[in-house]
Amino acid sequence: MLINKELLPTVDCADFKDGNSKESLAIGQKLIAACRDVGFAYLINTGISQEQIDEIFDWSARLFALPLEAKLKARHPPEGWKHRGYSGVGREQVSQHVFDPDELQAIRTGKFPDFKESFDLGNEESEILLNIWIPEEDLSGFRSHAMKFYNACREFQLSTILPALALGLDLPKDFFYDYHATDSNQLRLLHYPGAPTSVFESGEKGRIGAHTDFGTATLLFQDDCGGLEVESPSQPGVFMPVMPVPGAVVFNIGDFLMRWSNDILKSTLHRVRAPPRKDESRSDGMTKERFSIAYFMGADSDKTIDCLPGCFGPNRPKKYEPINAGDYINRRLNATY
Numbered sequence: 001m002l003i004n005k006e007l008l009p010t011v012d013c014a015d016f017k018d019g020n021s022k023e024s025l026a027i028g029q030k031l032i033a034a035c036r037d038v039g040f041a042y043l044i045n046t047g048i049s050q051e052q053i054d055e056i057f058d059w060s061a062r063l064f065a066l067p068l069e070a071k072l073k074a075r076h077p078p079e080g081w082k083h084r085g086y087s088g089v090g091r092e093q094v095s096q097h098v099f100d101p102d103e104l105q106a107i108r109t110g111k112f113p114d115f116k117e118s119f120d121l122g123n124e125e126s127e128i129l130l131n132i133w134i135p136e137e138d139l140s141g142f143r144s145h146a147m148k149f150y151n152a153c154r155e156f157q158l159s160t161i162l163p164a165l166a167l168g169l170d171l172p173k174d175f176f177y178d179y180h181a182t183d184s185n186q187l188r189l190l191h192y193p194g195a196p197t198s199v200f201e202s203g204e205k206g207r208i209g210a211h212t213d214f215g216t217a218t219l220l221f222q223d224d225c226g227g228l229e230v231e232s233p234s235q236p237g238v239f240m241p242v243m244p245v246p247g248a249v250v251f252n253i254g255d256f257l258m259r260w261s262n263d264i265l266k267s268t269l270h271r272v273r274a275p276p277r278k279d280e281s282r283s284d285g286m287t288k289e290r291f292s293i294a295y296f297m298g299a300d301s302d303k304t305i306d307c308l309p310g311c312f313g314p315n316r317p318k319k320y321e322p323i324n325a326g327d328y329i330n331r332r333l334n335a336t337y
């Protein structure tokens with residue numbers, strides 16, 4: 001069996017700088033190779049400091065520890081595409097066209113239902129999707145700190161991720177900017193509560209079912225609990241643990257970029273299971289809670305995309321019609337809620 005290190009390539013972003021050097025090109029090429037071969041990578045030296053990450057995890061813990069009535073003051077609207085605010089345990093169940101059959105069966109029979117709560121936010125300037133905040137008096141300071149972290153992710157997306165993807169695909173460095181200009185991104189704080197280990201083992205509860213992400217790409221920050229698993233590129237149906245690595249951010253691409261690339265880049269199935277028991281003799285029969293934070297990068301809803309230059313040709317015809325980014329994402333979001 002592959003060990004974790006071999007499963008996910010590590011891309012060191014330290015030398016990317018302004019994206020104009022041969023080092024930047026090499027980073028882009030390594031990132032694209034990871035997207036093609038695995039769909040996932042560990043990124044290091046992202047410029048988002050461990051201090052900033054620890055700080056937002058502290059805020060997340062404070063938010064989810066609030067009484068339910070306070071969290072419900074920022075309740076997520078019923079429409080799936082309005083991805084803002086608080087969703088309580090059991091509100092959302094991820095759905096997927098390409099399930100592995102066991103997972104599909106499990107969801108159909110009510111097994112491994114997602115046992116999680118989440119809080120979503122995005123660009124404060126958006127006129128289409130307004131953020132929904134818990135009142136300041138219930139969680140003073142959260143709004144400004146959450147936006148600070150959102151902006152740090154956005155800055156990394158603009159300074160490094162989008163140009164690196166473009167360079168790795170042999171496209172002009174600024175190719176993706178035009179499609180990601182209006183900031184249609186989403187920061188999602190996730191909390192998977194603790195529970196008796198037996199309920200996870202029996203399938204009465206799960207954490208997040210196997211799915212692919214919808215958008216362009218995702219940054220995923222996880223605490224030290226473990227449990228994230230990614231489908232092995234060489235063994236479909238086999239899920240490999242993606243251990244938390246201090247200082248590393250998990251990166252993956254979503255279905256939108258896969259389609260855009262004519263399926264050259266892979267949007268890979270992943271899920272969160274209860275972490276394996278570490279030390280049986282000390283187990284108190286409980287699986288501990290887990291926190292994670294995802295930053296989903298999405299294309300502007302008014303942009304229409306056609307197959308990326310270089311991803312089609314006489315031997316590789318275009319597989320898909322052009323599609324409007326907003327239509328595509330909303331169709332997927334409405335299916336989960």
Ligand SMILES: O=C(O)CCC(=O)C(=O)O
Nearest residue numbers: 190213222228272292294
């Ligand atoms: O919690 C995690 O580590 C994964 C979350 C995830 O895959 C998602 O929200 O799309």
Ligand SMILES: [Fe+2]
Nearest residue numbers: 211212213270
């Ligand atoms: Fe995901």
